[in-house]
Each structure stands twice: as structure tokens, then as C-alpha cells.
Amino acid sequence: MTLQSTKLSNGLRVVTDTVDTVESVAVGIWCDVGTRHEDLAHNGVAHMVEHMLFNGTPTRTSKDIVGQIESVGGQMNAYTSREITAYYVHLLKEDVALALDVLSDMVQRPIFPDVDLEKERSVIVQEIGMTHDTPDDLVFDLYQETAYPQQALGAPILGTASIVEGMEKQTLFDYVRRFYTPQKLVISAAGNVSHDQMVALAEKFFSDLPQDSAEKYKTASYQGGEIRNEKNLEQNHIVLGFQGIEKKDPKYYAAVLLSTILGGGMSSRLFQEVRERHGLVYSVYSSHTGYHDDGQFEIYAGTGPDNLPQLIPVVCDEIQKIVQQHVPEEELARAKAQIRAGILMGRESMLSRANRQAKYMINFDQDLNIQTLLDQIEAVSVDDIAAMAQRIFSTRPTLAALGPLQNLESYEDIQTRLAA
Amino acid sequence: MSLQPTMYELSCGVPLLEAHDPNRHTAFILFMYGIGARHEEPKENGISHFLEHLAFKGTDVRTALDIKTQFAVIGAKYNAFTTHEGTAYFVDALGEDIPEALDILSDIALNISPPEHEIDTERGPIIQELKGNLDDSDRVMKETVRKLAFPNQGLGQTIIGPLENIKSGISREDLLLFRDENYTASNLQIAIAGNYDQDHVHQTLNKKLRNLKKGIKAEDNFTGYVGGDQRIQSSDEHVHFTLAFNAPAIGHPLSEATLLLSSALGGGMDSRLFQEIREKRGLVYSVGARHIPFSGTGIFIAGGAADSDNVAQANLILIEELKKAAEGITQTELDIAKRKNKVGTLRASESLENQAFALEYIMRNRGELVTPESDIKRYEAVTLEDIRKAANFVFSSTPTFVAVGPVEDSGLPSYDVICNKLTL
Numbered sequence: 001m002t003l004q005s006t007k008l009s010n011g012l013r014v015v016t017d018t019v020d021t022v023e024s025v026a027v028g029i030w031c032d033v034g035t036r037h038e039d040l041a042h043n044g045v046a047h048m049v050e051h052m053l054f055n056g057t058p059t060r061t062s063k064d065i066v067g068q069i070e071s072v073g074g075q076m077n078a079y080t081s082r083e084i085t086a087y088y089v090h091l092l093k094e095d096v097a098l099a100l101d102v103l104s105d106m107v108q109r110p111i112f113p114d115v116d117l118e119k120e121r122s123v124i125v126q127e128i129g130m131t132h133d134t135p136d137d138l139v140f141d142l143y144q145e146t147a148y149p150q151q152a153l154g155a156p157i158l159g160t161a162s163i164v165e166g167m168e169k170q171t172l173f174d175y176v177r178r179f180y181t182p183q184k185l186v187i188s189a190a191g192n193v194s195h196d197q198m199v200a201l202a203e204k205f206f207s208d209l210p211q212d213s214a215e216k217y218k219t220a221s222y223q224g225g226e227i228r229n230e231k232n233l234e235q236n237h238i239v240l241g242f243q244g245i246e247k248k249d250p251k252y253y254a255a256v257l258l259s260t261i262l263g264g265g266m267s268s269r270l271f272q273e274v275r276e277r278h279g280l281v282y283s284v285y286s287s288h289t290g291y292h293d294d295g296q297f298e299i300y301a302g303t304g305p306d307n308l309p310q311l312i313p314v315v316c317d318e319i320q321k322i323v324q325q326h327v328p329e330e331e332l333a334r335a336k337a338q339i340r341a342g343i344l345m346g347r348e349s350m351l352s353r354a355n356r357q358a359k360y361m362i363n364f365d366q367d368l369n370i371q372t373l374l375d376q377i378e379a380v381s382v383d384d385i386a387a388m389a390q391r392i393f394s395t396r397p398t399l400a401a402l403g404p405l406q407n408l409e410s411y412e413d414i415q416t417r418l419a420a
Numbered sequence: 421m422s423l424q425p426t427m428y429e430l431s432c433g434v435p436l437l438e439a440h441d442p443n444r445h446t447a448f449i450l451f452m453y454g455i456g457a458r459h460e461e462p463k464e465n466g467i468s469h470f471l472e473h474l475a476f477k478g479t480d481v482r483t484a485l486d487i488k489t490q491f492a493v494i495g496a497k498y499n500a501f502t503t504h505e506g507t508a509y510f511v512d513a514l515g516e517d518i519p520e521a522l523d524i525l526s527d528i529a530l531n532i533s534p535p536e537h538e539i540d541t542e543r544g545p546i547i548q549e550l551k552g553n554l555d556d557s558d559r560v561m562k563e564t565v566r567k568l569a570f571p572n573q574g575l576g577q578t579i580i581g582p583l584e585n586i587k588s589g590i591s592r593e594d595l596l597l598f599r600d601e602n603y604t605a606s607n608l609q610i611a612i613a614g615n616y617d618q619d620h621v622h623q624t625l626n627k628k629l630r631n632l633k634k635g636i637k638a639e640d641n642f643t644g645y646v647g648g649d650q651r652i653q654s655s656d657e658h659v660h661f662t663l664a665f666n667a668p669a670i671g672h673p674l675s676e677a678t679l680l681l682s683s684a685l686g687g688g689m690d691s692r693l694f695q696e697i698r699e700k701r702g703l704v705y706s707v708g709a710r711h712i713p714f715s716g717t718g719i720f721i722a723g724g725a726a727d728s729d730n731v732a733q734a735n736l737i738l739i740e741e742l743k744k745a746a747e748g749i750t751q752t753e754l755d756i757a758k759r760k761n762k763v764g765t766l767r768a769s770e771s772l773e774n775q776a777f778a779l780e781y782i783m784r785n786r787g788e789l790v791t792p793e794s795d796i797k798r799y800e801a802v803t804l805e806d807i808r809k810a811a812n813f814v815f816s817s818t819p820t821f822v823a824v825g826p827v828e829d830s831g832l833p834s835y836d837v838i839c840n841k842l843t844l
Binding site for chain 1: 556
């Protein structure tokens with residue numbers, strides 16, 4: 001097993017995680033571009049580009065693109081996040097060249113035919129509607145808008161129906177030309193393929209990328225506050241969050257471990273108190289998300305209106321406790337074991353390996369040695385956790401709530417609980 | 421080529437299915453009891469799932485906190501779930517930690533014995549899980565399809581059960597009695613995949629299971645597929661819709677053909693339904709078809725979700741496509757479906773979790789030990805004639821139609837119109 005990376009003369013980076021004991025290869029293009037690179041008037045363009053790249057090139061129709069991959073049994077997919085857009089294929093090792101042929105054609109030579117553009121608008125409007133019907137998705141969109149108001153970083157990834165319906169073809173072309181450039185792209189592969197083969201294929205297929213534009217997006221500006229969205233549901237969906245830390249912060253893993261201890265899985269404090277001891281919820285968890293220049297710490301819980309008056313105090317008590325009292329060494333050791341085992345077990349999946357390497361390359365401009373990562377996690381101390389808890393939980397909270405909210409206390413009361 | 425899996429019979433008669441692979445760093449252990457929602461009486465509906473929730477709440481020798489702490493020390497990923505057919509307990513851990521992981525998991529799976537107060541507290545999370553499901557129209561739709569397809573039978577019940585059963589209907593005595601009757605050697609299979617010490621696992625399990633009662637295999641009150649129609653009005657933006665049919669069971673000679681038919685019809689971005697309803701017309705975000713086989717029966721479902729302006733048209737095209745599919749598919753489509761199944765099986769076999777579940781599933785339902793390669797061969801043998809027979813089996817049955825969402829002004833065709841269009 002080997003891990004290698006190369007930067008081609010045009011700036012395109014290739015990273016290969018070779019695993020010769022499997023039959024397949026997961027391979028794709030990860031782009032250092034997402035929703036936050038949009039301007040608000042064109043919110044949703046990053047995601048719409050992701051959809052439209054599947055809709056044809058001068059030599060392939062949309063049916064050819066998916067058909068060529070699926071006819072060899074491959075699976076093809078894509079995602080848009082706030083900072084990354086990815087297109088990837090998982091197929092057998094003998095078909096790697098086909099995968100890169102199709103993927104490179106999609107990103108370098110899209111044509112956005114009118115009829116497909118109209119159809120895709122309609123598909124995305126349907127997708128937006130489905131998000132509105134999924135309360136535990138919608139509440140996170142509400143949260144993001146409240147944490148980062150008036151910024152692309154706070155806008156929904158899918159955009160709004162009216163923007164999507166009015167999006168012009170030229171906006172899509174401009175977005176691709178400005179952002180789908182060699183220095184923003186990473187080709188990543190994991191599985192039964194050599195790095196030499198990957199470099200040769202990347203050189204062969206990626207000669208048509210536009211010049212780099214060196215465009216930057218606006219720095220994140222976390223605000224906090226609250227949003228309440230009354231809806232006739234059985235459950236209330238609550239997200240209580242705080243400003244987190246950026247990916248490159250040397251103390252990044254203290255934030256990850258803090259989130260693991262507080263709300264990462266069945267051994268966590270929130271799961272233990274809110275669900276196991278008080279029986280208030282089915283689902284409660286916390287997570288930390290790092291961006292290039294900021295981060296956020298979110299706690300989610302879903303519960304019926306009768307339990308809501310009890311839920312908020314229990315969650316706030318747990319936050320206070322972790323701020324005021326050092327976490328026991330054994331508890332930190334368990335959280336480290338959980339993260340460590342998660343990283344090692346994630347290595348069984350080729351897709352997750354390719355994704356992890358690509359994202360690390362985008363964030364740190366180097367490939368990721370797993371041992372270095374494990375060492376960074378091991379180095380976090382209980383003092384680091386205490387300092388991180390004070391840092392994160394002293395920021396202004398963001399509260400997003402969706403459901404029959406009549407029993408939810410005021411934002412000020414929650415602030416008072418947290419400050420007590 | 422995959423390594424040949426093996427079966428070791430424990431002294432109590434329980435089969436231990438193994439995919440031992442020294443190239444791996446981790447192992448996945450699965451305990452599966454063939455007991456689930458379809459085996460429950462209506463007054464105890466939800467009890468399998470309730471018992472599964474209690475697995476982490478204490479055994480004779482471990483408290484709830486012991487279980488969580490001991491798993492956490494080795495960083496193991498563990499969980500459990502209940503289906504209509506079975507109850508699964510499993511753990512994923514690093515190879516060096518397998519002895520500890522096996523010790524805890526086997527204790528949980530064999531000796532669930534939660535104190536009274538833990539049982540009453542756990543009613544809360546299960547009620548919240550039920551409420552969450554009620555807010556999820558896709559879930560409501562799937563449960564309604566089951567109810568219409570298999571009315572007055574265990575297979576048509578929900579897994580969580582009705583609110584009154586969870587709130588108070590199911591007592592600690594009921595749970596322990598259910599455990600003693602059903603958590604027996606006759607219902608249990610164990611599978612393990614990955615890198616671990618085989619001798620140690622054999623010895624440990626022989627010792628731990630030596631007092632397990634043989635018991636009798638769980639049975640249900642299956643009477644057969646019926647079909648019907650139900651539309652549920654809600655305040656959602658989208659209508660979730662499904663057209664379902666009776667389909668071959670696991671192990672039925674047409675089961676493989678039915679899966680390949682569902683793949684060509686609605687199993688990917690180049691499938692007929694995705695191309696016709698989403699790619700050509702943009703009527704939906706998601707649409708597809710699946711064959712869901714059970715033991716003794718099965719259903720074939722096709723559907724998606726669309727807003728109330730599009731849903732009627734999406735359904736008319738869906739019906740057209742089902743009618744066309746009733747005539748069969750082309751050789752090219754069959755070849756692609758086989759290739760997708762082959763690559764999908766090989767990809768899935770890279771995951772130890774999938775390997776363990778596949779070993780257990782195929783042994784339970786077909787009594788065979790298979791490699792991914794031998795499993796693929798069964799699908800390679802399917803002919804166009806088999807596909808036509810499978811399509812005839814499926815589409816000659818009474819349809820089940822369910823729609824959940826803003827259905828009132830959506831212009832969806834009536835059940836009679838659907839049935840007529842399908843037969844014309």
C-alpha cells in the first residue's frame with residue numbers, strides 16, 4: 001500500500017492511495033469551490049453547475065455520460081458543500097481510464113443545452129421542495145443563515161426556487177471558467193491503481209482547463225442570534241450552535257474531541273443525559289465543522305413539545321459542566337480511541353479514502369499521512385479541551401428551531417443559562 | 421478472488437459464518453436473531469424493537485454505563501437494528517480488540533436484562549422515534565404500502581408498533597418472556613468478517629453459548645399479498661408516491677430476474693424511470709424501482725416524490741413505463757443490469773460489514789455459503805425469458821397505490837384508473 005501525490009505543470013494535483021488487495025478503484029475530481037464562492041444574487045449556482053455538468057459535452061449527451069459509466073457497472077455521483085464540489089466514480093480497476101475520460105470531459109467541456117437547463121431547473125426546484133419537507137435538513141439551513149447572515153457561507157446550498165428558476169446560462173459558464181481551474185482541482189484515487197497510471201491519465205485528459213483566476217471569497221463573519229420557524233409537526237427540531245475554529249488551527253483536534261465527548265455517539269455526555277437518563281429524545285448529537293477561515297459547533301436534538309421545557313436546561317447544564325470542570329483523563333482517552341478507530345475503520349472503504357485524501361490536499365496542499373493525523377489526535381490534553389470549551393462556548397449562541405414551538409423558552413433565557 | 425468463507429457449527433448448534441481475511445486490520449461481528457415485527461401478535465407489536473433498544477441497558481454482569489464505557493475504551497463502533505425479519509446486534513473493532521468486543525457483544529446479545537427503571541425511561545426515546553417517523557412522509561408512505569400489501573398480518577405491521585403498546589402495553593415481564601422464547605439457538609446465526617484469532621473466537625463462543633436453549637424457530641401468521649389504495653393528505657410541499665406489486669420471495673426461482681428487472685427499470689441514473697421522468701421531463705428529483713424480497717413473499721415498488729403540480733403527470737408516465745416493462749427489457753439492458761449487479765457485489769464485498777451481513781442473509785434464506793463470485797453467477801444465468809416471467813409475476817398482481825402529501829388537488833388518477841391503465 002502506498003500513498004503518493006504529484007503537482008502537474010499546470011498546477012493540477014493528483015493524489016493516489018494504492019490498495020492492491022481490492023478489485024475496484026474510487027476516483028474523482030474534488031474542486032476547492034462551493035456555495036460560499038457564490039454571490040448572494042446567484043445563490044445555488046455552485047450546486048446547479050454540479051447538476052448541469054452531467055448534461056452533456058460536444059461529444060457526449062447526458063445519457064452517454066451516465067450510460068458509459070453505468071454500462072461497465074460503475075457508480076457515479078457528485079456533491080456540493082459550502083467549500084467543496086466533488087464528482088466521483090467507483091468502478092472496477094480495468095475501467096479507470098474510462099472514468100477519467102468521462103469526468104474530465106464533464107468539467108472541461110460542458111455545453112449546458114437549453115432543453116437540459118430548463119429540465120434541470122425543475123429537478124432542483126423539486127429537490128428544494130423535498131428539503132423543505134425534511135425538518136432535520138431544513139433546521140440546519142435555518143441555522144446556517146442565522147450564524148452567517150447576508151453571506152454566501154450562510155446561504156442554502158440548493159439556493160432558492162426563484163433564483164434557480166431565473167439563473168442564466170452565462171452565469172453557469174462564468175462560474176465554471178472562474179473556479180474550475182487547475183490550481184483549485186484535485187484528482188484523487190483510492191484502490192487498485194498505481195500513481196504513475198493516475199498521473200499519466202491526468203496529463204492526458206486534463207489539458208483543457210481554463211487559466212487560474214486567483215479569485216477569493218469573502219472572509220466568514222459569524223454573527224449568531226436566533227430563528228424560530230413555527231410548523232405543525234409532531235417534533236421540534238432544535239439546533240443550538242456556537243462559533244468553532246478553522247481547519248488550520250493547531251488546536252483543531254481539541255474541538256473535534258470536545259464534540260466527541262459532548263455529543264459524539266452513544267457514549268457521549270448528551271446521549272447519556274438527554275436520552276439515556278431523561279428519555280427526552282431519540283436523536284441528540286453534536287458536531288464540529290471546520291472551514292478554511294472559521295468553524296462551527298452544533299448541537300442537534302429532536303423532541304415533542306411536552307419534553308421541550310426539560311430539554312433545554314439539560315443541554316445547557318452539560319455545556320456548563322464541560323466549561324467549568326476538566327474532563328477526566330479516561331474520558332478523553334476513550335474519545336481518542338473512538339476517533340482513532342473511526343479513522344482506521346474508514347480506511348476499509350475506497351470512496352472514503354479518496355474523499356479524505358482529496359479534502360486534505362485541498363485544505364493543506366499535501367497528502368495525509370495517517371500516522372501524523374493519529375499523532376495530532378493523541379497530543380490533545382485535558383487542558384486543551386478545557387481551553388477549547390471556554391473558547392467555543394463563550395461565543396454568541398445561534399439557535400434555530402422548527403416545529404410546534406410554543407414551549408420553547410426565549411433566546412435570552414438560554415443565554416442566561418449558559419452564562420450562569 | 422475472494423477468500424472462501426467457512427462455517428463452524430458451535431456446540432449449541434448455532435452456525436458461525438466466517439470470512440477470515442488476514443489482510444485486514446479490523447473485524448466485524450454480527451449476531452442475528454430471525455425474530456422481528458412480522459413474528460409479533462398485534463397486542464405485542466413493537467416488542468422486538470423495544471427489546472433491541474434495551475440491549476445496551478444492562479445484562480446480568482454489566483450496567484448500561486459499563487457497556488458504553490467498555491466499548492468506548494477500544495473505540496468500537498456498535499449498534500443494533502430491527503426489521504420485519506430479524507434483530508441484529510453488531511460491532512466493528514480493530515483486530516487486536518476483537519476479544520474484548522466479542523465478550524461485550526455476546527453478553528448483550530445473549531443476556532439482555534435491563535432493570536425496570538431503564539425500561540420505563542427507554543419508552544421516551546422510542547416514542548420520540550415514532551413521532552419523528554410520523555413527520556417523515558416517505559416513511560409514512562412505506563409503512564402504508566406494507567399495511568395494504570399485507571393487511572392483518574405481521575408483515576404489514578410497523579416495526580416500532582403503535583403508541584399504546586410502547587407507552588404501557590408492553591411490560592418488563594412481556595419483554596423477558598419474549599426474549600426467553602425467541603433468543604434461542606434455533607433463531608440465532610453469528611457471522612464474523614475480517615482479521616481475528618479464529619481459535620479464540622471459536623472457544624469463546626462455545627463457552628458463552630453453551631447454555632443457550634435450542635428453542636423453536638419463530639413463525640408468523642403470513643397469509644399473502646392483497647394490495648389496495650390509500651392517499652394521505654399532509655401539509656408537505658411534495659407528494660410521495662409508490663406503486664407496488666406482489667413479487668417473488670427470497671430463493672424463488674425468479675428472484676434474481678426480478679432484481680435485474682427492477683435495476684433496468686429504476687436502479688440508477690441511466691434506468692428507464694430516471695431517464696423518462698427526471699432527465700427528459702424534470703418532473704421529480706428522485707424516482708426509482710426496487711425489488712424487496714422477504715422469506716415467503718416479496719414486493720416490487722416503483723415511485724418517487726413530486727410537487728402537486730407535477731405528481732399527476734409523473735404518475736401517468738410511471739404507469740406507461742410499468743406497462744412497457746411488463747413486456748420485458750432488451751438484451752442490452754439485461755447485460756447492463758448484470759454488469760451493475762456484478763460490480764456492485766464486488767464493491768460491497770470490500771466492506772467487512774457487508775460481507776458479514778451477506779453471509780448471514782444467504783445462509784438463513786438459501787442455506788448456502790457463498791463467495792461474491794458465486795453469488796454473481798446466479799445473476800449471470802438469468803435470460804430474457806426469465807425477465808418476462810418475472811415481469812408477468814409482478815405486473816399481473818393487484819397493484820398497491822399510496823400517496824402522502826398535498827394529494828387533494830393534485831389530480832392523481834383514481835385507483836380504478838390506475839388499474840385500468842395498467843391492464844389495457
